[in-house]
Amino acid sequence: MTYQILIVDDEPPARKLLSDYVSKVGNLELAGVCANGEEALRFLKENPVDILLLDIRMPLMTGMDLLNELKDKPLTIFVTAYEEYAVKGYELDVIDYLMKPVSFERFKKAIDKAIEYLSVQVQTGETTEKPDYFFIKTDTRIVKFLFSEVQAIEAQREYIKIITPTRKVMSLVSLTSIANALPSEFIRIHRSFIINMRHIDEVQSNEVLIGKDLYPVSRNYREDFFKRLDKMRI
Template sequence: MINCLIVDDEPLAAILLENHISKIDHLKLTGKAENAMAAYALLQNQTIDLMFLDINMPYLNGIDFLKSLPRKPKTIFTTAYRDFAIEGFELEAIDYLLKPITFERFFKAVGRVMRNTSDSEEEFMIFRTEGMNRKISISDIVYFESQGNDVKIVLKTAESFTSKNKITDLESLLALRGFLRVHRSFIINTEFVTAFNTEEVHLGAYQIPVGRSYKHEFGTFITTLSKNRLL
């Protein structure tokens, strides 16, 4: 049984999460809190395995609250804002869910916790292509490119294929797995970045444009990269 805590100041959002939790036998809702201080008190007095944490809250936002915890439970961010995905990734959150949260997306996120996946175990995704379900290691994917109702997946072997996926769905699913959307048509694996400027990013031989509306988030990533890797 996985003991869960919901931390969200929006009553309707908290109710939706509570309903999602009630549908999964292995999840038990242990407590709810409307702000970081109330959540902190619950964490001191109860065993919490998984925390669903909103970001935009009064007094102390979810990012700063999680940073302040000496012992962090497994955390899934739940927010209406995509701008904090990079910081969530740095805090090793399980996932980053954008509101309104569907049960399908919720189930995918908690599935990682229920499988008790270790850090050394390789993660993979299943893509439907040419009538077959194809298992692909996430670490092998260089970038995704939107092509109408399909998405092109390019691998580090230079092999590529297309699948019936929406790039927006992939964005939220991969935000905490080292991927970053840099253009309305492109999501990149940041592990393959070899060069960049304000207009484009290079992934080895591949040159990907940086869209105008994604420049701020890309700039945040570059700043983080520079700090962590002394570029």
């Protein structure tokens, strides 16, 4: 099967490089190349595509603005020189996040992931399911997490700490920003803590035990938390 792909980037060298990469992948067909979001919006209204290679910071209309304007979004891969959009990318259902300058090997890995996802959609008939994972930027890396593995998220000044049974990862992201991207099993129980309800072992008065850690339930969040908890009791 051949997949239609659109490149949107305001930098001519980037458009040329990505076009060359597309030509090297046998099951990709370049549907078009656009220099900004407004041009891409007009193109996509007339020419639906399977995969969108999208820059973020562009004049006239940013990549974020373009995705917000689209009702039926293609599977999107961000291609950008700016690292701070990883969490926002998840909120917009972006499948991958490439940092410029992009190597062909990294480009191919992202395309393979997108095609695998599209193939599953065709086989199952699913077109609206969100990914079960997200990416978060650390000081030197962009790290993948499954939502199901995250036990809790703790705010530490301008940073957050993502806690799983096997690792704790710090990122320069606000707790409110990541809260907006989390699925329904997560709930805020304190101005400094979000927990995953699936990982709760015990509730002790106004504290939640997850593994060996206790998390406080503050007065402002207590009512919502216990309402959610009551719905899960049998």
